[in-house]
Amino acid sequence: MAGNTENCGVCGAPLQYVTVSKEASCSVCGRKEKAHIVCPGRHYLCDSCHGLDAKKMVREMSLLTLETDPVQSAMAMFHQPVLPMLGCEHAYIAAGALMSAIRNGGRVRISNEDLEEAFQRLGRQAVGGYCGLTGVCGVVPAIGACVSILYGSKCGRDMEQRLTMEATARVASEILALTGPSCCKAYTLAGLNVAVDFLKEASGILLPVRDRAPKCLWSAKHPHGCRRERCPYFDAEKSVPFIGNPAPGGSC
Ligand SMILES: [Zn+2]
Ligand SMILES: [Zn+2]
Structure with a gap:
C-alpha cells in the first residue's frame, strides 16, 4: 500500500492505495467494481463518476x-x-x-x-x-x-x-x-x-506551439511530491518550499 496523501471526496478521510483490488460500490451511481483506491469509510467513486x-x-x-x-x-x-x-x-x-x-x-x-x-x-x-x-x-x-x-x-x-x-x-x-x-x-x-x-x-500537420515548456503553477499541490528541478515544467522562481501536508489533489 502506498501513502495516504489524498482524501475521499465524500467524507474527507485519507484514501488508501491498494495493490490487490477490493469490491466497492460507487457512492454516486451504485456500480460495483473492483477498486484499487479506497476510503476506509467504504465510500467510492467509480471511474465514470470520478471527475x-x-x-x-x-x-x-x-x-x-x-x-x-x-x-x-x-x-x-x-x-x-x-x-x-x-x-x-x-x-x-x-x-x-x-x-x-x-x-x-x-x-x-x-x-x-x-x-x-x-x-x-x-x-x-x-x-x-x-x-x-x-x-x-x-x-x-x-x-x-x-x-x-x-x-x-x-x-x-x-x-x-x-x-x-x-x-x-x-x-x-x-x-x-x-x-x-x-x-x-x-x-x-x-x-x-x-x-x-x-x-x-x-x-505534415503543423500545430504552432508558442512555449513547449510552460511554467507549472501547481507544484505545491502535488499530493505525491513534485519532481521540482527534475521536471521541465517546474517554475523555480515562483515555487514555495514544500512544508507539511499538500492540498487534496484527486487521484491518478
Ligand atoms: Zn469516504
Ligand atoms: Zn459511479
Missing part, C-alpha cells in the same frame, strides 16, 4: 475553443478550479486540446463527433491509478485515440494501426523520462509535445 464536472469542463472547452496551440489549450484547462491536481481527467485534456487544435488549424476536418469519439475511446483505457498498476498512463491512449481517428485506424488495418502504435510508443517513452513520482500535468504536456512532432513528421 464528472472536470470532464464536462474539458468537453465544453474543447468544443468552444479557437486555440490552435494544444499546449496553450491544455494550460487553459489546467487553470480551471474544477480540475483536480491529478487524475485521468488529464487524459481528456490531452485529447481535447489536441483534437481542437487540429480542428482549429483548418487543414483537417474534425467534427464534434470525432471529439466525442476520442473521449469515448480513451475512457476505455484511461483508468485512475492504472499508471502505477499496469504501467499505462491515460495520456497514452488519449493521444492514441486522436491519431487513430485521424488515420481511420482500427484492428486489422495495416499502416494506420502501425502509425497509431508508433505515436503511443513515443508518448509512453517520453512519459517514462518524467516518472518518479508521476504527474498527470507533466505527462499531458509531454504527450502533446510528442503528438505535435509526430503529426508534423508523419502527416
Whole structure:
C-alpha cells in the first residue's frame, strides 16, 4: 500500500492505495467494481463518476475553443478550479486540446463527433491509478485515440494501426523520462509535445506551439511530491518550499 496523501471526496478521510483490488460500490451511481483506491469509510467513486464536472469542463472547452496551440489549450484547462491536481481527467485534456487544435488549424476536418469519439475511446483505457498498476498512463491512449481517428485506424488495418502504435510508443517513452513520482500535468504536456512532432513528421500537420515548456503553477499541490528541478515544467522562481501536508489533489 502506498501513502495516504489524498482524501475521499465524500467524507474527507485519507484514501488508501491498494495493490490487490477490493469490491466497492460507487457512492454516486451504485456500480460495483473492483477498486484499487479506497476510503476506509467504504465510500467510492467509480471511474465514470470520478471527475464528472472536470470532464464536462474539458468537453465544453474543447468544443468552444479557437486555440490552435494544444499546449496553450491544455494550460487553459489546467487553470480551471474544477480540475483536480491529478487524475485521468488529464487524459481528456490531452485529447481535447489536441483534437481542437487540429480542428482549429483548418487543414483537417474534425467534427464534434470525432471529439466525442476520442473521449469515448480513451475512457476505455484511461483508468485512475492504472499508471502505477499496469504501467499505462491515460495520456497514452488519449493521444492514441486522436491519431487513430485521424488515420481511420482500427484492428486489422495495416499502416494506420502501425502509425497509431508508433505515436503511443513515443508518448509512453517520453512519459517514462518524467516518472518518479508521476504527474498527470507533466505527462499531458509531454504527450502533446510528442503528438505535435509526430503529426508534423508523419502527416505534415503543423500545430504552432508558442512555449513547449510552460511554467507549472501547481507544484505545491502535488499530493505525491513534485519532481521540482527534475521536471521541465517546474517554475523555480515562483515555487514555495514544500512544508507539511499538500492540498487534496484527486487521484491518478
Ligand atoms: Zn469516504
Ligand atoms: Zn459511479
